[in-house]
Structure formats: C-alpha cells, structure tokens
Amino acid sequence: MAKQKQTPIKEQEPKERIKNFKEVCLGYAAEEAKEEALRCLQCKKPLCVEGCPVNINIPKFIKFIKESKFDDAVRAIKETNNLPGVCGRVCPQEEQCEKMCILGKKYEPVNIGKLERFASDYEGDIKSPQIKKNSKKIAIIGSGPAGLTCAADLALKGYDVTIFEALHDFGGVLRYGIPEFRLPKKIVEKEIEYIKKLGVKLVKDAVIGRLYTIEELTQKFDAVFIGAGAGLPYFMGIPGEALNGVYSANEYLVRVNLMNANNSSSYATPIKKASRVIVVGAGNVAIDSARVARRLGADVTVVYRRSENEMPARIEEIKHAKEEGIHFLMLTLPVKILGAEKVEGVECVQMMLGEEDETGRKRPMPIEGSEFVIDCDQVIIAIGQGPNPLIAKTSRMEHGLKSNLIVDENMKTSIEGVYAAGDITSGAATVIKAMGDAKKAARAIDEYVKNKGKDAE
C-alpha cells in the first residue's frame, strides 16, 4: 500500500535563503529518494508518460531508483531527455506527469520531478554512449533548451553538430533567465558538458542574422535548426516606463544571472539596488525577478491584473516567494509610473473580473475611479516576451506579425532544410514544451537529410 503523502524534501529556511543565491530546494538524499520511489504503483499503462512532453519512461527510471540502480535511472531518463537536471528543477510537473499520476487521484502524486532531479544529480562521471558518426553537418542556432535538445538528439544519431550562441555563455534562458536559487549554473554546465561529450561543437559570440545569415548557413550545413528563443521584452506602453529605475525583467535577470551584478565587488556590471520594488506580472519570470530583488535587499510587491487563480507561475514558486516575504497585490493594473527622473511610485487602478475572454480566463476590467498610488523606487516589468525578431528580419523566412517563425507540424520553416522550435515559434512558453518540439524537429531533420542523400544518389 503506497504512502498517502510525498516524502518530505529539505529546503533552505526562508529567513536564511533571502540572504543568499544558493538553491532553495536541497533535493532528496538516496534513502529519501528510494522511499519516494516505493510509492510509484508501476502502472501497466503509465499515464504519467503521456503527460510528459518528451515522454520519459517514468516508471522505468523510478524502478531503478527503488533498486538503488541510480546510474541506470539516469540512463533511462536520457533515452528521451538530455537535460534531466534542468527538467527535474524547472518543469511544471504539477501540470504534466504528476497531474496524470494515478496515485494523485486519491493521495499526493509521486514526486516525479524531484526523483528526476535526484537521478541526474547522483550521476557523477558523465558517460557518453558509443555513437556511429556520419559526415552530415547540422547548424543549431541558440544554446537554450530547444537548441541543446535538438543538438543532443542529432549528435546521438551521428550528425556533426555545431551550436551557435549569441551570448558569451551557453544555456540560453537557463543561463541568463532562471536564477541560481532555482537552477544552479553548475547544473546547466553539467548538462552542457554532456552535450559536448556527444561531440557537439559550441560557438559563442555568434549573432546569427548579423554574423551569418540563415541563407549562408544553409549553404554550409545540410540542415539548420533555429531555437533562438523569446528574447524580446514587452513593455506596457504607459507613461513613465523610460524613467530610471524601470527595468524589463529580462534586463534585470540578465544583469544578475549572466553578468553577476549581484556580486559587484568582483564583477564590473552594475545593478540598481532599491528599497521598494514593484514587479508587474505573475508568470515565472515575474516571480524570479521578485525573488532576486528580495535577495538584493528590497521589500517586494508583485502586482497582477487578474486574480490569484490565474497567476501563470508555478505554484511551488509562488509558495516559495510568499515564504520569502514577497507581497502579492491581485486585480491591480499599473497605469502610470510616477517620478521626475527616477521612479517614485506607481499609479494603479483596481480591477474586477468580467466574462471569460479568448484565453478562457475571466477578463479583468478596470473599476472607474479606483486609482491609487504605491510608493516605490524600482519597477520591474515582467509581462512577457516575444520572439527575437533578428532572424525573421534578416532572412526571407515566413513569419508572423510578432516575428514568430511559421512552422508546419514537423517544425519545418518556409525555407528548405531549415527547422525551428521553442519560443521563437510560439512566443514565451515552458522549457519542456520547447524541448518536446525540438525533439520533433530533430526527427524531421534526420528524415530530411537522409532523403536528401537518397535523392542525390
């Protein structure tokens, strides 16, 4: 008989963790992981696998953990997922595998995410499987979740893969976007180390669209995959957004995660430390920004125009943020940022929920005459990002109004031999969604290159 409740997992105490950037969740020890693995019912028709966008064989890896075969567990995960340390930490399992877990119908579901994380962290010396190489060359643009996934899948099939990254460090949003306390950079580095062991070459400082165009890459490579991400921050278009003290969440997070601005005694990039910060938006990026600001010593309030039920961020992250003393102000829409040169406050209007809108959520509507002012000295805008327009602008590829690349069901773009997946096609979504689509693209690329070879014969 399975235990009703999940095996508890250790976390850094809120009072402690707001003073550092170390990981909040400390992970399972081996005995705890085995105890949690015992809860898995080993279903004949595992629904959890269906719930996983990359279809990890979940019962199989959990069984290995139960039997203390931890190396076999991580190998089982890596049959379909090359970034287990990342996914074990940042996937919204509660909406995917764990949501489908049969045990979850009556009790708490198996803590699949934390078991995945355990298996990945346990792996010491990373081994690469034997690969039979072919001479076909693939270019991958972007070293984020989509690019790394597509690169690994194609490298495992024997392709000669080169990743082009625009920034000076690899990992895309895993590097510049998700903070250390949620995804330690050494975990990202470990995953990239594995990708390198598969024979993938990584080139930094290469801004595709400027340094090489997509068309040029198609001349030199047998196929091209674009996973350039959602690197275009949206602003609200309200007065005062250009005042000093207003950051896009992207800029705020890039300064801290990529440039180490929180460690200003050693690193040259500055960041403004504020005493009272308003974060606009309630997605994962907003919560990440709020928690970074809290760690930099600010009193932080998240304002969101809808209600708590509609907050897009993961429940676990909202819970962590609340424990850390971050305030949440629901049904609140900023209409004006106040100040002469620097931010002095935000004028907001109270909202109410009306009929359902096209997203199936209740539409927020302003209540007339309900304006009020919140004093603050910093505002972080985290209302979403769009696809980075550089590639769409510098090639003749078909794209949508928001510069999102148009792809068919096999992730193929309008240019032959060029495929795309992740946020560059869909706008901002999740790491795992990007990975699922990137796997689909890798299969299509494999097929395309093989057929091309046949045609030439």
Next chain:
Amino acid sequence: MFKIAKKQKLAENTYLMEIAAPEIAKKAKAGQFIILRIDEKGERIPLTIADFNKKTITIVFLVVGKTTEQLANLRKGDYLLDFVGPLGNPSEIKEYGSVCLVGGGLGIAPIYPIGMALRKSKNRVIAIIGAKSRNHLFWEDKFRKIAHKLIICTDDGSKGVKGFVSSALKDFIDKERPNLVIAIGPPVMMKAVADITKSRVKTIASLNPIMIDGMGMCGGCRVIVEGRVRFACSDGPEFDAHKVDWNELMNRNKMYLEEEGYSKEHKKCYSSN
C-alpha cells in the same frame, strides 16, 4: 579569444585598437557596432566600429572608467575574451547629393567609415569635427582624404574654429544647404545639432545608450523615438534626430552614476565634447 593586432594612442585619453576578427570584419558595414568583454569578470561594452578591413575591426575609445582604463592597459598581442558583431543596422548609404558629417569628441571615430562610404557613393562630403582641445583631436588627416570640405573646432580654440561643432554647423548650414546631416557625439551635442537643423535638413543621429546584449534581448537601451519605445541596439543605432526624445536619453544615461565608483559605464565614452 580575440587578439589585439594594433594599439595606438590617438589623442589625450583616447586609444585606437585593431582587433583581429576576420569573420566580423567580412560582414561589417559603416554605422554598425560591436560589443566587447575583456575578461570573465568584465562588463559588456558597445563601441561603434571606427574602421575595418578584411581581417580587423578598428575601435576607438576614451578612458572614462574602470573598463576603458583596463582596456587601455592592454597591449598589442593581448587578447579580449569576447568580441561580438557586427551589431545594429548599417547606415543607409546612397547618393544624397551633399552630406554634412558632424562628429564631436569620440564621435569623430565612428562617423569616419560613414563618410568614406558616402564619398564612394558620389556624395559631396562636408565634415565638421570637434574636440575639447587640439590634444583631444584626432584623424584630421583621414578626414582630409574623404571630405571635400573639413571644418575643425575646439572648445578652447587651440585648433581651428573656437567653439562647439553645433555652432560651426549653424554658421554655414544656410549657405551650404546639405541634403543630409549625420551627427555622432555626446547626446547633448546631437541634440544641439538636431535643434539647428530642425525643419531645415533631415538629420540622422547614432545613439549609444546603456546596453548589455546588443541584440534586442534586454531592452536596457530603449529610447523614445516619435513617442514610441525603440531599442537602439536592434532598431538603431541610427534614428531621425528630430524624433528622438533627447532629454529622456540624457536622463537614462545618468542611471548608474552612483554605481560608477566601481564600474563606470560606457555611456561616458562620447562625453569629451
């Protein structure tokens, strides 16, 4: 790693470096910029391309703070950790007729390749270049070769006309009637140029606000142009000078003054005039 192929002191506090970056050099066009990072702990600073040939990109910088000071201490044969580009949109080069280039302070450097390209496209090129004093001035010889007419200004009158480049422009704009004015320099100078040419001559300014990634990702370089938020790195760096909200740009450039004790930002690189 990118090797420093040449280093030269151009003027007071002003240095030139040629960086071996053949792939970038192949693609570079007048008006574009690069971003460099000296080492692992360094910040990313944008610099507009001052010249290029098949193998190297030339950058010119003014020592104003920690990063530029560190850069100035590097020697020929040393390496930069990161060198990214070419970034931003190139200048629109075509046959305009006559074009007046206004370069103030460090702005003298990036306006040079634009002048050369315009000259090649059969334009009459008038150049006004200015600096604090004769010791801060550079590239007079290079401009003599590309400009049909060259006016030199110094704030203290130690060389050429005494006064700002904007005053020199004011004195002859009605006589010369250029078809286009291009201004590069500190924002206060570009604003002064825009005020003079308003409703007379179309004027382009190349903006250099605070920037991190240089490819449209962070929004830190946002400027207000015609009431709209634009990103200098990906929508610019050149904009219609009459539509830029200059006061907002100058205010944003002050953002990190307090933090400059340990890290001075690149924005002051143009502030010698």
